[in-house]
Amino acid sequence: MSSGQKKRNFQIEAFKHKVVVDPKYAEKTWKVLEHAIHEIYNHNASGLSFEELYRNAYNMVLHKYGEKLYSGLVSTMTFHLQTMSKSIEAAHGGSFLEELNSKWSDHNKALQMIRDILMYMDRTFIPSTRKTPVHELGLNLWRDNVVHSDKIQTRLLNTILELILRERTGEVINRGLMRNIIKMLMDLGASVYQEDFEKPFLDVSADFYRVESQEFIECSDCGDYLKKAERRLNEEIERVSHYLDVKSEAKITNVVEKEMIANHMLGLVHMENSGLVKMLLDDKFEDLGRMYNLFRRVPNGLSTIRDVMTSHIRDTGKQLVTDPEKSKNPVEFVECLLEKRDKYDKIISLAFGNDKTFQNALNSSFEYFINLNPRSPEYISLFVDDKLRKGLKGVKEEDIELILDKVMMLFRYLQEKDVFEKYYKQHLAKRLLSGKTVSDDAERSLIVKLKTECGYQFTSKLEGMFTDMKTSQDTMQGFYATYGAELANGPTLVVQVLTTGSWPTQSSVTCNLPSEMLALCEKFRSYYLGTHTGRRLSWQTNMGTADLRATFGNGQKYELNVSTYQMCVLMLFNGADSLSYREIEQATEIPSSDLKRCLQSLACVKGKNVLRKEPMSKDIVEDDGFSVNDKFTSKLRKVKIGTVVAQKESEPEKQETRQRVEEDRKPQIEAAIVRIMKSRRVLDHNNIIAEVTKQLQSRFLANPGEIKKRIESLIERDFLERDNADRRLYRYLA
């Protein structure tokens, strides 16, 4: 700093003062500063000169008296803090915290000023000697002399905890004061905050909530308890936001969660008359939502809810499908299933936040119990049949889609999809042939959905059926265009030409058609074969219908809608007044069981008895006589006698269908085995079983015993062989 000018005689001296030589210099300077510190602590700082004090401090450090300055600072500050401490100790009851707070505030202000004054020391002496900086020093001294003083430390903690307890029991406390005190602890360092406050706070809270939760659980039901737990949880969160360190939030919420929820989880869920199951039954969305939100905070909380829900659904589902009452009406059966599904969908979306794991649990439960009843595929098909026949009449398109989507959802749960396919085909055939479908669009829409779900193969035959219907319409148009004029006076024929492979197999036994029809049918046959060479037609007389105009002896005229068999029988009476069963059988050649049923429907059903039977018994024997019932009356002009409505199968029919399904599965299993072995060449037993089962999963659940049987059959037919060395390996024989 010397000017460096040597022109003048005198030199401007640098900082070096003569005072340096003065040994008392340090002492004097220190005294000044000491005095200042006293004044500051005595709220007398206004009379001090910052510049002077700063300079003094600066000089001390510069002249290497930093040590003296520092130690002086320590002792002076300590002195004052001890005074403060005594004052705080002396405070009574409620004013303890206030006094502490006030003194803390004072100390901070003082510290600030002192730090400013001693800034030079802070920046130079302290770093080089690695001593604690002033501000931190101030805090440490406060901590050691005040907060950790014997008479204060425990009392402080107890006071704070006492206040918190009071607040928890409903009193209002001075939150601002608490905030300041807690902030003080935070300012003193994380370890002070944790050791002096947080740890004990958490322990005490745990005890508090442990006791409280025990009390609650003995006197509240589940819903109420959860409300209380939620309230407490929110309280704690709010407390933290108001006067605790934000890092404490997770810790205190953990405590509440553990004591109030985790420890009582099972008890709550299984609480009689108010637990989870009751909530599910009563659709208590709010309570369920609360439970979900609380339980998700604790480990295994959600899985506990999920497990109880799953077993409940499985149990109630099992009851539903094995209830013989419900099984009586297939449509009702399926409606119950849909209701159940809707119920839980709603619960999961409203209360469980659309949680995917719950959705999956619901799906797996449904899959489990739906397949417990082997008639489920049949019933679902009957449900669809009912809807497509009349249930969807007048329903808007988007609602139709909704219902069909729901049906698809149930379909997905089925393990035996091939059984469903069989029934669906049968029912669809009846619907198409009787023209009884409500909406063609709805039918096609469902086929598309099935195709998306299961692939082309599943629906190709069904689509074939629709195509046949359409083609038949065109064929009929062509037929009447060609022969229209000729046939104008005769009966009208409507033929549906069905491709054998696509439609459900029926054994076709033709009967003798009345002569009026025979010629017409033959004409059609030759017309058709004329345009389609190489095909064979066989009349399915067991599947047709006819409309007859009948005039009875009493002058009444009616239009009768009957089956083809019934028509054959009735037409006979154009030529004879009465006929015996034997004669009818001979003339029509209708198979006897069908004929008996047919005659019963014509003669023994009230309101539809167009024939009279002698004797009047219900059973039909060879010698029974039949004649036209000239006394027949009906309220309607059009009387429907023969209907071909899809119905729940009788036992023997069910057995037959089941057998056919099993037979159909055999080649499918074999095809899968051959496919797999062809690509793998060599494979061991367990793996084949696993692979085959997987491949066939989308259609049905393959039985390992059945797969084994098919493998053996393939070995016998030299498609596969066993490996010579390891009998568990199979080898593909090209």
Add this chain to the structure above:
Amino acid sequence: MTRASKRKSDDQNSTPIKTARVDSVRSASSKAAKKVEERIDELYTKYVNQSSCVIEPEGVEALCSDLKVDCTDVRILMLAWKMNAQKQGYFTQDEWRRGLKTLKVDTITKLKKSLPELEKEALKSENFVNFYRYAFRYCLTEDNKKCLDIETACVLLQLVLGVRYQAQVDSFITFLKSQSEYKVINMDQWTNFFRFCQEISFPDLNNYDSDEAWPLILDNYVDWTKRRDNVATA
């Protein structure tokens, strides 16, 4: 084809190479061999049916009585095995020659003496599977080219395995006769039954695992046995 092969050892009608040194030895042994062949053929003519030129069942019966062995004796079956005879109850000349040559016999007495040796050989573990499978094939007929009916199978089992695994065979035969699902046994099931006797502890059947590749008929057999045992102890 090594010389030790029993099934397909051909007629050793190789013409001896005429070298100076071995000539005498060869011609001596070839003369001896020729003699043996002649005797074998002579023996053949004793039993052969003149019109068909093969030994027919009556001839076999005569052979058996000469050997003082019952026709249904397993040793006859083993003899057939040695001959690799294709048709049950019939021996062709080739088969006859093959069998007797391999056994190194040319008279009835010698043949009779060789039977115990033959039996031992067939029962040796390395040959037995071979013999066992042969026995099945031997009993197949024109009508049943791939399977044996249950009756025949039971008899054959008793014959072939009865000595070694009497308990298993008895039990299995009872099962076969009492069930109605299977009317025939195929080669795969036949072979696996032997393996079953070898590997599975009897009568507890503890180490039987139906998930392994045992034929379904054996799974059914094990279930049947277990049910019977339960009924017995209950």
